[in-house]
Amino acid sequence: MGTEPNKGGFLVSPSALLLHSSILLWLPLVFVSEATVDQERLVLFDIRNHWSNAPALSSWDVSSPPLQLARNPLAHLDLSYSDIPGGFPTGLYSCSNLQYLDLSQTLLVGELPSDIHKLSSQLLYLDLSYNNFTGDIPPSIGRLVSLHTLNLHCNFFDGSFPAELGNLSTLESLTLAYNPFASPRIPVEFGNMTRLRYLWMTQANLVGEIPEALGRLAELEHLDLALNGLSGSIPAAIWSLEKLTTLYLYDNKLTGEISDKIAALNLEEIDVSMNRLTGLIPEEFVKLSNLRILFMYYNRLSGEIPRGIGLLRDLRDVRLFDNHLVGVLPPELGQHSHLTNIEVSNNRISGSLPQGLCANRALMSVVVFNNNLTGELPASLADCYKLKDIQLYNNNFSGEFPQRIWSASVNLTTVLIDRNHFTGVLPDKLQWNLTRLVMNNNWFSGRIPTRAPKLAVFRGSNNMFSGEIPAELTGMSRLQVLLLDGNRISGQNRPAFAI
Numbered sequence: 001m002g003t004e005p006n007k008g009g010f011l012v013s014p015s016a017l018l019l020h021s022s023i024l025l026w027l028p029l030v031f032v033s034e035a036t037v038d039q040e041r042l043v044l045f046d047i048r049n050h051w052s053n054a055p056a057l058s059s060w061d062v063s064s065p066p067l068q069l070a071r072n073p074l075a076h077l078d079l080s081y082s083d084i085p086g087g088f089p090t091g092l093y094s095c096s097n098l099q100y101l102d103l104s105q106t107l108l109v110g111e112l113p114s115d116i117h118k119l120s121s122q123l124l125y126l127d128l129s130y131n132n133f134t135g136d137i138p139p140s141i142g143r144l145v146s147l148h149t150l151n152l153h154c155n156f157f158d159g160s161f162p163a164e165l166g167n168l169s170t171l172e173s174l175t176l177a178y179n180p181f182a183s184p185r186i187p188v189e190f191g192n193m194t195r196l197r198y199l200w201m202t203q204a205n206l207v208g209e210i211p212e213a214l215g216r217l218a219e220l221e222h223l224d225l226a227l228n229g230l231s232g233s234i235p236a237a238i239w240s241l242e243k244l245t246t247l248y249l250y251d252n253k254l255t256g257e258i259s260d261k262i263a264a265l266n267l268e269e270i271d272v273s274m275n276r277l278t279g280l281i282p283e284e285f286v287k288l289s290n291l292r293i294l295f296m297y298y299n300r301l302s303g304e305i306p307r308g309i310g311l312l313r314d315l316r317d318v319r320l321f322d323n324h325l326v327g328v329l330p331p332e333l334g335q336h337s338h339l340t341n342i343e344v345s346n347n348r349i350s351g352s353l354p355q356g357l358c359a360n361r362a363l364m365s366v367v368v369f370n371n372n373l374t375g376e377l378p379a380s381l382a383d384c385y386k387l388k389d390i391q392l393y394n395n396n397f398s399g400e401f402p403q404r405i406w407s408a409s410v411n412l413t414t415v416l417i418d419r420n421h422f423t424g425v426l427p428d429k430l431q432w433n434l435t436r437l438v439m440n441n442n443w444f445s446g447r448i449p450t451r452a453p454k455l456a457v458f459r460g461s462n463n464m465f466s467g468e469i470p471a472e473l474t475g476m477s478r479l480q481v482l483l484l485d486g487n488r489i490s491g492q493n494r495p496a497f498a499i
């Protein structure tokens, strides 16, 4: 008989809590006098008035509150996704049993009141995300010591957030992401929130260093400090957070080397791209048996990619482009996992592409241009039917470009393989979705295709193509760039053109 949560409407429904056994545990089962209930009824009436009887609240009948409210004081208030603009409703201070307050996406504006700690001391959950709040987050918020969730992301807070947040010693989730704060540092006091599992501070104008103290957050599973101006090195202690699964530090100004002691063995996703990191990719990454995503592109990393990375069974996506990496690609890469993406372009990697790169037929893109790769393409590429994007240009590959890659069952969109030593021939009809084929400066031979419905760019100069270019390229109606000079094409009654 519980009132179902009604998104878009008004919900005052402690009874909804009964649907969740975990929440049931903290539902107050104290006797409450009729007077208290009447009082709360008035409070809710005030709140409705505060919002000028906004249409979103009209369905709520003040004179006959839901059955559960008649027995228990208000514990759960969810007004999310309501259209109730205005300032923070301080009338809620009177709801002394409030445990769950969701005011996300309600068009609230202005500053948070400096006495926000007057909200119920029993408050466990406070969600103010996706509003238009501005100014500072008041220090007194640190006095809501029962909180386990505090969501403040996606607002317009342009002041500071207080070190007092560190007093929330039972907090499990804190989100400050996507706010234009006035260049705050991460307070060392954040290291006191030792129950914290989820810390989301993406694009919050953070500056200064990542405090070593965050290494004390032993329960932390998700740490996202991406898209800020953080500098200094990544504290070694971060790499020892044993429960950490997700580490996003991309697009900062981080420098220094990555610790070579990795005890955060549950890491599944590492993204430290777009920083100024130097030194090696730690050999100990090979112990991260759950690693799915390894993004370290746009840094100054040197040395070789640890060979054992190729043995990781969950590895899906590896992006290490734009570094100073040398040596060979891990020979087992792709053999033991459903690798979908490998991007290592703009390094100085040599050797050949790993034989099993598409052994599990999951590969969608292989982007390795501007390296010093040699040898033939792995046979596994030929039946790699999910492959869309092949970018191998400016290497030293040789041998035959596998004929079967051109079959209709491989849904290619981009093939950039110029400046290698490939041999091979093209079929008369290219794949339906192929839009860019750049293969100049190789040793391809045979006739050029006549049918390629979506092909926009075809650069095939300096090969050994022969035959004729048809006078009407009706089979390539989307073509904008065609370059075929330096071939043995005869009867060429129209010169190669480029638009």
Ligand SMILES: *[C@@H]1O[C@H](CO)[C@@H](O)[C@H](O)[C@H]1NC(C)=O
Pocket: 085, 107, 108, 109, 131, 132
């Ligand atoms: C909230 O901010 C957005 C983006 O600046 C703006 O379009 C919208 O009108 C604002 N809403 C209110 C209620 O101030």
Ligand SMILES: *[C@@H]1O[C@H](CO)[C@@H](O)[C@H](O)[C@H]1NC(C)=O
Pocket: 142, 163, 164, 166, 167, 189
């Ligand atoms: C809360 O934190 C501040 C600064 O971090 C500190 O000075 C203050 O004593 C703390 N208050 C309580 C009640 O713990």
Ligand SMILES: *[C@@H]1O[C@H](CO)[C@@H](O)[C@H](O)[C@H]1NC(C)=O
Pocket: 166, 188, 189, 191, 192, 213
């Ligand atoms: C909180 O952090 C500060 C600075 O790291 C420290 O001095 C203080 O003792 C901590 N407080 C608690 C209650 O742990």
Ligand SMILES: *[C@@H]1O[C@H](CO)[C@@H](O)[C@H](O)[C@H]1NC(C)=O
Pocket: 371, 372, 373, 394, 395, 396
């Ligand atoms: C290809 O190999 C040759 C000789 O082994 C070398 O001189 C050349 O620099 C290599 N090309 C690239 C792009 O590394």
Ligand SMILES: *[C@@H]1O[C@H](CO)[C@@H](O)[C@H](O)[C@H]1NC(C)=O
Pocket: 348, 350, 372, 374
């Ligand atoms: C590429 O590799 C070849 C031999 O493997 C070597 O001779 C050449 O110097 C390398 N080129 C570059 C640019 O590293």
Ligand SMILES: *[C@@H]1O[C@H](CO)[C@@H](O)[C@H](O)[C@H]1NC(C)=O
Pocket: 388, 411, 413, 433
């Ligand atoms: C082919 O590639 C296009 C473009 O990436 C994609 O939208 C489409 O779903 C693919 N089709 C198949 C059958 O994989």
Ligand SMILES: *[C@@H]1O[C@H](CO)[C@@H](O)[C@H](O)[C@H]1NC(C)=O
Pocket: 411, 432, 433
């Ligand atoms: C080409 O791409 C479209 C979507 O962009 C997709 O629906 C279609 O299945 C693809 N064609 C082939 C033959 O894969």
